[in-house]
Amino acid sequence: MAQDLTIGALAKRAATKVQTIRFYEQEGLMPAPARTDGGQRRYAKAHADRLAFIRHARELGFPLDAIRELLHLVDKPDQPCARVDRVATDVLADVEAKITRLISLRGELQRMVRQCRHGRVAECRVIKVLADHSHSHCLSDDHGH
Amino acid sequence: MAQDLTIGALAKRAATKVQTIRFYEQEGLMPAPARTDGGQRRYAKAHADRLAFIRHARELGFPLDAIRELLHLVDKPDQPCARVDRVATDVLADVEAKITRLISLRGELQRMVRQCRHGRVAECRVIKVLADHSHSHCLSDDHGH
DNA sequence: CTTGAAGCTACAGCGACTGTAGCATGTAGG
DNA sequence: CCTACATGCTACAGTCGCTGTAGCTTCAAG
Structure with missing residues (x-):
């Protein structure tokens, strides 16, 4: 052809x-x-x-x-499209969950970066926030992932 | 110890x-x-x-x-924290890009699922939208990824 | 001294590709 | 017809950040 x-x-x-x-x-x-x-x-x-x-x-x-x-x-056009709908809805739910999580990450990252005074590593807020154990549970609702 | x-x-x-x-x-x-x-x-x-x-x-x-x-x-606390800031800012930019992309995906998925009339596969909107080539460029600004 | 939980190493598997090595094929120009 | 050379072929390793498994050894309690 x-x-x-x-x-x-x-x-x-x-x-x-x-x-x-x-x-x-x-x-x-x-x-x-x-x-x-x-x-x-x-x-x-x-x-x-x-x-x-x-x-x-x-x-x-x-x-x-x-x-x-x-x-x-x-390939089976006569079947009801409930399963098609199910698959698409599952993907949508997945996308929504990712958005929710990323927006919360963005908030924490923005706070971190905004607080950086551009001094030396010893007093860097970014490092401090990452090292601070008490912050680490604020996102842990998702760690089962 | x-x-x-x-x-x-x-x-x-x-x-x-x-x-x-x-x-x-x-x-x-x-x-x-x-x-x-x-x-x-x-x-x-x-x-x-x-x-x-x-x-x-x-x-x-x-x-x-x-x-x-x-x-x-x-381990080098006396250096300026510019590189630390850079790393965190890069991650933030990455997170923001993902959010933007996912929100656009969510929109298209929501439209797709909403239009589904729950009939047969042959007339399913979800399948039609996926098969329709003309839709596929509306997200392609990111395909270089 | 025995039991059983927890530790050890080494390696395969996940998802969705991407890249590489070492050849074979196809096509256009001379 | 012949030669380049782009493109194609298969097979397999690598990406990322873990997670799971097999087959063994060690530790601590009873």
């Missing part, structure tokens, strides 16, 4: 690395493509669409396992 | 795993402690302080390399 892509051309289109595509194939996320007589991969449009799906999901924070599940579900 | 701690007791105090402490020693973050005749580690208070410092810095998102640098600086 005329519109077949080499792995390099596909990688450029999807803004991924060549190795990443081979990695997705190995992980069962991308189907094995046709090969030339010499053994090189040649991709059709369906592969490009699938790769775009995977990349978009990855950018949104979906782990590969979740993407694998979504790809299975795409 | 009477106040020496086994690795297990130290781990419990610092809310870490035993293996994590050995890992920090191997990485040069924790100094090698005294050993019993049988070869078991025995820790003094200085080790507990150092471990608390490391753990607190880790909770704040400092990578181990940054912590290594801070620990070196702690």
Whole structure:
């Protein structure tokens, strides 16, 4: 077919690395493509669409396992989409938890940096805050992670 | 000395795993402690302080390399703390970048989940949004990461 | 002296790639 | 037709910060 892509051309289109595509194939996320007589991969449009799906999901924070599940579900279009919804909601909850935690980290870091008087290490607030054991429990609600 | 701690007791105090402490020693973050005749580690208070410092810095998102640098600086208290400030500011910038990105992800995920009509997979908005290539560039300002 | 918890070393595994070494293939120009 | 040379191939190591496991030894209490 005329519109077949080499792995390099596909990688450029999807803004991924060549190795990443081979990695997705190995992980069962991308189907094995046709090969030339010499053994090189040649991709059709369906592969490009699938790769775009995977990349978009990855950018949104979906782990590969979740993407694998979504790809299975795409092949069963008559089923109810409750599981799709579940996967997406789980990712959303994960993203929200990360935001909450990072905002609390940002607060503590900002306080630390703001208090630094740019003197010598001996009296540096940053070092003092890090060394101060009494601060360390204010974030520990998450250490089970 | 009477106040020496086994690795297990130290781990419990610092809310870490035993293996994590050995890992920090191997990485040069924790100094090698005294050993019993049988070869078991025995820790003094200085080790507990150092471990608390490391753990607190880790909770704040400092990578181990940054912590290594801070620990070196702690041993040179007469130097200006500009480098300490630099390390902390870098971590803060990193945290802020992550927050910005995650908030944009959250927005897209919320839209996706909200539009789901809980029908069949064939007409699922979540799947459609993920498959739609035209959405995939709205976050790509960060793909260099 | 025995038992059982806790310690020891060494190494594999996680997630999601990324990089490297050492070849083979494909294609464009001469 | 031949030669460069970019690109492709496989296989495997490395990234980060731990965590878990196997197979053994040591310690402290009873």
